[in-house]
Structure formats: C-alpha cells, structure tokens
Amino acid sequence: MSASTTSQLPIVSYLSLEPSPHLVANECTACGARFFDRRNACAACFATTFRPVDIETEGVLTSFTIVAFAAPGIPVPFVAGIVKCGSTSVRANIINCEPNPDTVKLGMKVRLVTYSLGTDDDGVEAVGFGFEPVA
Amino acid sequence: MATDDIWILGIAMTKFGKHTDKDIVDLGAEAAMAALTDAGVSMGDIGVLAAGNLMAAGAGFGQQLQKQIGQTGIPVYNVANACATGATALRTAIMAVKSGEVRMGLAVGAEKLAGAGLLGGGGQSKKDGNKWEPRGRYGAVAPTDGRIGTDTMPGTFAQVGMEYGHKYGEVSFETFARISEKNHAHSTLNPLAAYQKRFTIEEIMGDMMIAYPNTRPMCSANCDGAAAAVVTTGEVLRTLSKEQQRRAIKVSASVLTTDPYQEACQILPDVNTLTRNAARQAYEAAGVSPSDLDLVELHDCFATAELVHYDNLMLCPEGGAVEFFESGAPWRDGSTPVNVSGGLQSKGHPIAATGIANIWEVCHHLRGEAGPRQIADAKVGLAHVIGLGSACGVHILERSGL
Numbered sequence: 001m002s003a004s005t006t007s008q009l010p011i012v013s014y015l016s017l018e019p020s021p022h023l024v025a026n027e028c029t030a031c032g033a034r035f036f037d038r039r040n041a042c043a044a045c046f047a048t049t050f051r052p053v054d055i056e057t058e059g060v061l062t063s064f065t066i067v068a069f070a071a072p073g074i075p076v077p078f079v080a081g082i083v084k085c086g087s088t089s090v091r092a093n094i095i096n097c098e099p100n101p102d103t104v105k106l107g108m109k110v111r112l113v114t115y116s117l118g119t120d121d122d123g124v125e126a127v128g129f130g131f132e133p134v135a
Numbered sequence: 136m137a138t139d140d141i142w143i144l145g146i147a148m149t150k151f152g153k154h155t156d157k158d159i160v161d162l163g164a165e166a167a168m169a170a171l172t173d174a175g176v177s178m179g180d181i182g183v184l185a186a187g188n189l190m191a192a193g194a195g196f197g198q199q200l201q202k203q204i205g206q207t208g209i210p211v212y213n214v215a216n217a218c219a220t221g222a223t224a225l226r227t228a229i230m231a232v233k234s235g236e237v238r239m240g241l242a243v244g245a246e247k248l249a250g251a252g253l254l255g256g257g258g259q260s261k262k263d264g265n266k267w268e269p270r271g272r273y274g275a276v277a278p279t280d281g282r283i284g285t286d287t288m289p290g291t292f293a294q295v296g297m298e299y300g301h302k303y304g305e306v307s308f309e310t311f312a313r314i315s316e317k318n319h320a321h322s323t324l325n326p327l328a329a330y331q332k333r334f335t336i337e338e339i340m341g342d343m344m345i346a347y348p349n350t351r352p353m354c355s356a357n358c359d360g361a362a363a364a365v366v367t368t369g370e371v372l373r374t375l376s377k378e379q380q381r382r383a384i385k386v387s388a389s390v391l392t393t394d395p396y397q398e399a400c401q402i403l404p405d406v407n408t409l410t411r412n413a414a415r416q417a418y419e420a421a422g423v424s425p426s427d428l429d430l431v432e433l434h435d436c437f438a439t440a441e442l443v444h445y446d447n448l449m450l451c452p453e454g455g456a457v458e459f460f461e462s463g464a465p466w467r468d469g470s471t472p473v474n475v476s477g478g479l480q481s482k483g484h485p486i487a488a489t490g491i492a493n494i495w496e497v498c499h500h501l502r503g504e505a506g507p508r509q510i511a512d513a514k515v516g517l518a519h520v521i522g523l524g525s526a527c528g529v530h531i532l533e534r535s536g537l
Binding site: 009010011012013014033034035036037038043044062063064065066067068069070071074075076078080081082087088089090091092093101106107117120121122124126128129 | 253256265266267269272273274275276277278279280281282283284285287289290293294295297298300301305308343344345346347348349396398399401402403
C-alpha cells in the first residue's frame with residue numbers, strides 16, 4: 001500500500017461509489033418524478049423539493065444502438081443503450097460483451113458495473129460505469 | 136373561402152445539394168424571391184418576415200436577407216428551433232396573419248450543411264491539465280458522449296427505432312433498410328433532391344454502418360438548401376385573381392408542440408408523444424382523419440425514425456407500423472404515400488429549409504404540378520417535422536377546390 005491516499009471521483013455526480021456502486025436520482029417529493037441532474041423545479045409537477053433515491057443496479061435493456069461512427073477520440077464500436085432499472089430509465093453503455101446484434105438483445109438482463117477511467121496528477125481515480133449482461 | 140382561413144399563396148424551394156457558390160443569404164433570397172413570384176406579390180405586400188436558420192442562429196439572418204430582397208422596415212422574427220426551424224418560421228408567419236396584424240407574411244428557411252458530417256456528439260471539451268474536475272449539471276469529470284451512451288443523432292434515432300421494437304415486437308435490420316430503399320427509390324423522380332439514386336436492399340444493408348441499425352444511406356443527407364412561403368388570409372385571397380385563388384393551398388391545420396414530461400425523456404428524447412399530440416390537434420383542427428390523407432411528408436431523419444412516425448401520425452393502429460410498411464402502404468402507389476419527395480434520406484436535410492420544403496412538396500401535388508411524381512388527384516396532405524429538444528410541427532394542407 002502506498003502511503004499517499006488514493007481517492008476516487010465518479011464520472012458523474014449521480015454515480016455513488018459507497019457502500020457499493022449505484023446511481024442516485026433526485027426524486028420529486030410531490031410526484032415521484034426522478035432526475036439525474038439538479039432541477040430548479042420538477043418538470044412533471046413544478047414542485048421544488050427533491051430527495052435522493054438509490055436506483056436499482058439491475059435492469060432490462062429496452063433499447064440500444066451500436067455506434068460505429070462517433071466524434072474524434074471516442075473509441076468505436078460501442079453499445080449505447082437504455083436500461084430500465086425498476087421504474088427508472090437509465091442511459092449507459094453496455095459493456096463486457098461483443099458489440100454486435102447477435103449478442104446484444106432487447107429485453108436482456110444487465111447489471112451496473114464500474115471501471116477505472118485513469119488517475120490524475122493528484123492521484124485521484126475517476127470511475128466510470130456501464131451495464132453488463134447478467135450471465 | 137372563410138375570411139379567417141389561412142392560405143399559402145406562394146411557395147418555393149431551391150434545389151437541395153451542394154451550393155459552393157452560394158451562401159445562406161443567397162439561398163434564402165433565391166427561395167424567397169421565387170415564393171413571392173409564385174404568389175404574384177412583391178416584398179411591398181409583405182407585413183412580416185419569419186426567418187429560419189439554425190447553424191448561424193444569432194447572426195440576424197432575416198435582416199441580412201432583407202438587404203438582398205427588400206428592406207421595407209417590417210418586423211423580422213429570426214427563429215431557431217432545431218430541425219423544426221422551418222415549420223416554426225412558417226407557423227410564426229401564420230400566427231401574425233391569423234392575428235389580423237398583417238395581411239401577408241413571408242416565411243423563409245435556409246441552411247448550409249453540405250459536408251457538416253456527424254451532428255450531435257463530442258460533448259464537452261477536454262479538461263485543462265491532468266486533473267479530474269466535475270463540470271456541468273451532471274458533475275461530469277470526463278466527456279460523457281461515448282462513455283454514458285451516445286449524443287450522436289444517428290445513435291439517438293437508432294435507439295428510438297429499437298425502443299419501438301422492444302415495445303411492440305422486434306423490428307429487423309432489413310425492415311428499417313427497406314424504408315430507406317423506398318425513399319431513395321422515390322427520389323429518382325424528384326429533380327430537386329440532393330440525391331436521385333436508387334439503391335438495392337443489399338447496397339443499403341451493406342453500406343457503412345453509422346449506428347446500428349442505421350447505415351449511411353439510412354441517415355438524412357446533410358446538404359445546402361432553402362425554402363420559402365407566402366401566407367395570407369381568406370379575406371385577402373378573395374381580393375386576388377382567380378388564378379391566385381385556384382393555386383392557393385389551404386392551411387387546414389398548423390400546430391407546433393414540445394415534448395411533455397415522460398419518465399424516460401431525460402434519457403432518450405421522446406419524439407413520440409409530441410408528434411402524436413401535434414397530429415391529434417391537427418386532425419381535429421382540420422376535420423380530417425389519417426385515412427383522408429393523399430400523401431404525407433414526414434421527418435425521416437433516419438430510417439428508424441420514419442417507422443415510429445407512421446404510428447405517431449396515426450397512419451396505422453398503435454403498434455402496427457411494421458405491418459403498415461410491409462403492406463406497401465407508404466410507397467408512392469400505396470394507400471398512404473409517404474415521402475414521395477425522397478424524404479430527408481435522399482432529398483436531403485438542410486435543417487431550417489426542411490420544414491418549409493416538405494410543405495412545398497405537398498403543395499406541389501395538391502396543385503397538380505408535380506409532373507412525373509404527381510400523386511393523382513391529391514386533395515389533402517400532411518407535413519411533419521421534428522427537432523430534438525424537442526419541437527414538432529404538423530401542417531395539414533388542402534387544395535382550393537376552385
């Protein structure tokens with residue numbers, strides 16, 4: 001173990017790494033609508049108070065595309081998809097599987113996993129997330 | 136004609152394609168002057184100008200255009216509303232005329248997009264120095280495009296089509312490709328289309344994959360172009376010549392909507408609900424049902440998008456888009472011809488021009504002036520556009536009957 005402290009930063013603030021990685025949404029206390037970014041007022045009911053809620057880490061793939069052509073610097077191909085985790089839809093890459101339509105299937109079960117995006121000069125590791133097929 | 140009816144008196148579009156010798160203002164001027172000529176009026180008759188351009192929004196396109204076609208001091212509304220910019224410009228002119236503030240309005244949409252490449256995607260610029268720092272509303276420490284899904288248009292609309300498949304039964308790659316085959320086949324009859332080349336299904340499926348299931352020919356063609364329309368009221372039209380009255384096209388419905396809140400709309404833009412809402416309002420306002428439509432120009436920015444809009448525009452029962460397509464209905468000899476212009480995939484998609492050009496296409500048929508691609512005896516048509524964010528324009532048009 002190194003003497004220096006290694007801290008971690010999630011790729012986005014709605015990814016929580018403790019106690020185990022999961023997504024957190026801002027839920028409208030009036031109507032239950034969930035948002036991953038901060039909202040000034042609820043888009044559904046205009047109320048202004050929110051509470052954090054943990055999102056299930058397993059879900060079902062309800063849509064996907066296999067991106068073969070992207071902006072410069074983005075590795076292709078990759079699978080982008082929509083995962084329904086309980087009652088909440090999540091946008092993510094589908095990882096740890098071959099990016100082809102024979103292996104990626106609509107309706108398949110997937111679970112949240114994290115991976116390292118690298119460490120900066122201060123020793124801070126950024127952590128990304130995706131969903132992988134549940135074997 | 137009722138005095139408060141809205142009419143398109145003149146309408147025109149430029150050829151879509153690569154116009155290296157013309158800038159946005161040249162293209163806009165060409166379309167605007169052609170629309171004025173088509174209407175039999177001049178800039179001196181126009182009380183309001185609604186000017187649409189997206190990629191240079193903020194440059195005062197409308198005022199630039201006035202310098203080239205006539206500076207009469209009338210109000211200009213510069214509008215930008217994603218891919219619905221053209222329809223928004225038209226709707227702005229229509230609202231001004233309908234309010235009674237002006238007798239005639241001119242709507243113009245122009246865009247230079249040839250060679251623009253991939254739209255959407257790329258996200259935030261790279262961080263300064265080697266330090267992770269949370270930025271923006273999501274506190275992102277790195278660009279999220281490509282790491283948390285895709286921001287690209289082909290990928291976004293691919294997911295729109297795939298989501299339809301998850302909801303109503305899987306749609307094959309080939310079905311999506313066959314929609315593109317139809318539109319490219321239709322384009323061979325349209326001399327103003329950017330591309331007029333028919334592709335085989337093998338060529339479409341075997342072309343470069345952009346975002347599964349959309350290959351390159353299944354994506355809208357970035358190109359240059361402009362379109363413009365002159366609108367007026369029934370009260371004014373009554374005072375004009377019989378020929379102007381005969382060629383005028385009635386705007387039976389003009390509707391613009393945005394996306395109402397839906398559970399998943401923060402994840403994937405919901406292009407369905409706002410289209411369905413706009414269509415419902417338009418059919419009701421026009422007193423027309425989907426089965427009355429002789430032709431439809433809908434926003435086929437990608438082959439995957441055309442499929443879902445058959446359903447959203449209620450051209451088929453809910454969930455029945457694949458069956459509708461496979462019945463041959465949207466081919467030009469089918470029961471509801473869709474995108475006989477070639478659509479965005481082959482006619483092209485110069486963003487701000489699109490929402491007026493699709494209305495030009497419908498008007499062209501309703502006037503019986505579409506030549507070899509004329510849909511025989513067309514009386515009623517619908518034009519639809521959608522811009523991500525989102526905005527949806529639906530117009531229902533009817534021939535004058537004079």
